Amino acid sequence: MAVSSCLLGAPVRYNGAHSRDRFLTGPLFQHIDWIPVCPEMEIGLGAPRPTMRLRTDGHIVTRDESADHTTAMTALAERRLPDLDDLDGYVLKSRSPSCGLSRLPRYASGQPGERTDGQPVDRDGRGVFASLISAALPDLPTEEDGRLNDPVLREHFIERVFAHARLREFFASDWRPRDLVAFHSRHKMQLLAHSPDGYRKTGRIVAQAGRRPRADLENDYRHAFTATLAVRAGRGRHTNALQHILGLISEDLDPTRRQDIAAAIDSYRQGRAPLSVPIALLRHHAEGEHFGYAADQTYLDPFPDDLVLRHHL
Numbered sequence: 197m198a199v200s201s202c203l204l205g206a207p208v209r210y211n212g213a214h215s216r217d218r219f220l221t222g223p224l225f226q227h228i229d230w231i232p233v234c235p236e237m238e239i240g241l242g243a244p245r246p247t248m249r250l251r252t253d254g255h256i257v258t259r260d261e262s263a264d265h266t267t268a269m270t271a272l273a274e275r276r277l278p279d280l281d282d283l284d285g286y287v288l289k290s291r292s293p294s295c296g297l298s299r300l301p302r303y304a305s306g307q308p309g310e311r312t313d314g315q316p317v318d319r320d321g322r323g324v325f326a327s328l329i330s331a332a333l334p335d336l337p338t339e340e341d342g343r344l345n346d347p348v349l350r351e352h353f354i355e356r357v358f359a360h361a362r363l364r365e366f367f368a369s370d371w372r373p374r375d376l377v378a379f380h381s382r383h384k385m386q387l388l389a390h391s392p393d394g395y396r397k398t399g400r401i402v403a404q405a406g407r408r409p410r411a412d413l414e415n416d417y418r419h420a421f422t423a424t425l426a427v428r429a430g431r432g433r434h435t436n437a438l439q440h441i442l443g444l445i446s447e448d449l450d451p452t453r454r455q456d457i458a459a460a461i462d463s464y465r466q467g468r469a470p471l472s473v474p475i476a477l478l479r480h481h482a483e484g485e486h487f488g489y490a491a492d493q494t495y496l497d498p499f500p501d502d503l504v505l506r507h508h509l
Contacts, residue, residue: 197357198280200289201232203341208234212244217341219350220287223503231283233276235294235325239268250293250321253305266324269294273328280329283336284364285357288326290340296323297330297340335422336360347508348428356425358499359386363421367414373405376417385495387424389437394424435465437495438474444490445482453481472506 202209205216236245246258248265255266280286288295300321304310310317322330330338337356344350366379380402388395398420405413429437438461446454457477463469475496482491490496499505 197228197285197287198231198233198283199287200292200295200341201234201237202289203287204230204232206232206234208237208243210236210243210245210247215289215341217287217344219344220341224354227500227503231279235269235272238276239265239272241265248293250300250302250324251305252302252307252310252317254324255305256293256324269324270328273325273332277329277332280333282364283333284361285337285339285353286329286333287344288323288338288340290342292323292326293321294323294325296321297326297338298322335419337422337426347505351505351508352428354503354505355386355498356422359383359425359494360422362494363418367418373413376405376413377402380417381489382492383421383494385437385441385493386498387421388440389429389433389495391424391427392433392436394420394427398424431465431467434471435461438464438478441478441482441490441493441495445478445487448487449481457481467509470507470509475506 199220200215202213202215203217203220205214205221207214209215236248237243246260246263248256248258250256255264256269257264257266288297290296291300293300299319300323301316301319302321303314304312304317326338330336337353337360339349339353344353362379366375369375371379380398384395384399387398398417401413401417401420442454442457442461449457457474460469460474460477464471464474479491479496481487482493482496
């Protein structure tokens with residue numbers, strides 16, 4: 197994964213400080229090979245440095261507008277792209293005119309009708325470097341550090357990152373059509389939890405395996421898979437996926453165990469229990485009773501348990 201260098205503790209911010217993130221440098225650190233990136237430092241600005249801001253014409257300039265760094269930032273993105281092509285995710289520094297993903301203030305660029313009192317024209321900006329990277333790598337899971345403080349957004353982002361890694365590793369192998377069918381089968385419930393439409397679309401693509409050129413099949417499946425997982429799963433869709441998995445194993449469970457799992461799913465549906473409770477029960481019984489298809493579903497084990505990401509209400 198790539199990451200804004202300041203989030204790993206490098207003193208590269210405009211004021212010479214850092215913005216070390218406890219989750220990135222703590223629980224997640226042992227699971228990730230990090231690629232630190234600081235666009236400002238890499239175009240030679242140093243730290244500390246004059247603060248910068250975005251203009252409505254898309255330029256990134258110093259606050260006093262004595263220097264325009266747009267051309268240098270664009271050239272850096274083009275140089276960096278080959279190094280970032282195999283990423284599984286990118287965590288960017290929020291509120292940065294180079295790295296922020298959304299809601300950045302934009303200032304007047306001298307167009308008629310724009311305010312001239314020094315206040316932002318709007319807050320619709322996206323960092324110059326972040327915008328270029330996102331346009332070049334549209335399937336890449338990206339997120340800002342600030343949003344990762346929300347447990348729902350954090351869980352969703354990390355789930356996408358690990359799914360992207362499995363997809364990347366799969367397509368890097370000498371795969372055959374039957375292998376794609378097996379890969380998709382393992383991810384069915386995870387895809388269903390995010391988007392029933394995406395679940396059906398990826399299924400139709402896999403159904404064409406063996407009848408279409410491999411490159412076309414890979415390209416279509418990659419886009420559909422990442423787009424489906426980019427949809428955030430809500431409580432209702434999670435409940436639907438949980439009930440589907442229960443249906444896969446229910447005939448071989450005695451009434452008491454079946455009722456325990458159903459009650460846990462209903463408690464989650466009503467917001468009285470975290471997702472981790474019905475997941476743990478389903479995984480325990482699927483593995484214990486050797487229900488191979490259910491036990492192999494990535495939905496039950498999408499990321500390392502020690503990240504503790506499904507325990508929020």
